[in-house]
Amino acid sequence: MIIRAYLRASTADQDANRAREQLKAFVAERQTRITTFYVENASGATVDRPELQRLLSEAGEGDILLVESVDRLSRLPQAAWEALARQISAAGLQVVAVDLPVTHMAMRPASGEGIEAWLHQALAKMFLEFMAAFARKDYELRRQRQAQGIAAAKEAGRFVPRKRNLKLYSAAIKLRETHSIRATAAILKCSKGLVERADAWAKTNAAAEVATDGE
Structure with missing residues (x-):
C-alpha cells in the first residue's frame, strides 16, 4: 500500500510539518508506513499548490492520500472542490483523514467488491463532501470576522497594519x-x-x- 501524506499550513510563518508525527503514529498503528510526504505552506482556498499537484501527478490506482483533517486538503468553494475531487478520483487515490473515522476503512486490506465495501465507500465520499463544505464555510466565516474586526479596529483607531517580512x-x-x-x-x-x-x-x-x- 502506497501512502502519500499531505501536510499544509496556510502561511509561511506556520509549521506545515506540525502533524507529521501524528500521521506517522496513525499509520504505525495499522502496521504500515508513509511512503512520501508532501509539505507546503499555501492557502487551502486555492488549488494552485505545487506539492498537492505533485502528489496528484505521482499517484497511482489504489494509493492513499492521507491528511490530518479535510480542511488541510481543501477550503475550496464548491466548484473548485468538485474539480479537485475529480482529479483525486482520476489519479486513483482514496482519501483518508485522521479526524474522519469513516475514511479509515481504506487503510484495511481489500475486502472485495461486496455490498459492505460499497456502502463504506459511499459513506466515506458523503462525509468527505460534507467536511469539505464545512471547511469552506469555516474559512468564509473566519474571513468575515477578520474583516469585521479590522473595520471595528479602524473605527476605534486601534488598527495596526501587519508588518511586511x-x-x-x-x-x-x-x-x-x-x-x-x-x-x-x-x-x-x-x-x-x-x-x-x-x-x-x-x-x-x-x-x-x-x-x-x-x-
Whole structure:
C-alpha cells in the first residue's frame, strides 16, 4: 500500500510539518508506513499548490492520500472542490483523514467488491463532501470576522497594519526576475499570495521612486 501524506499550513510563518508525527503514529498503528510526504505552506482556498499537484501527478490506482483533517486538503468553494475531487478520483487515490473515522476503512486490506465495501465507500465520499463544505464555510466565516474586526479596529483607531517580512519580500522580488509566481512560492515555501504582495510592493516602490525623480 502506497501512502502519500499531505501536510499544509496556510502561511509561511506556520509549521506545515506540525502533524507529521501524528500521521506517522496513525499509520504505525495499522502496521504500515508513509511512503512520501508532501509539505507546503499555501492557502487551502486555492488549488494552485505545487506539492498537492505533485502528489496528484505521482499517484497511482489504489494509493492513499492521507491528511490530518479535510480542511488541510481543501477550503475550496464548491466548484473548485468538485474539480479537485475529480482529479483525486482520476489519479486513483482514496482519501483518508485522521479526524474522519469513516475514511479509515481504506487503510484495511481489500475486502472485495461486496455490498459492505460499497456502502463504506459511499459513506466515506458523503462525509468527505460534507467536511469539505464545512471547511469552506469555516474559512468564509473566519474571513468575515477578520474583516469585521479590522473595520471595528479602524473605527476605534486601534488598527495596526501587519508588518511586511521585508527579508522574504526581497528574496521573492529577486527570484521573480527569473521565476514565475508559482515557482517562487515553491522555492521560498510561502504562499502565492505573499509573492503577489511582494510584486505589488516592489511596483509601488518603483513608481514612487520614478515620481520622486521627476520632481
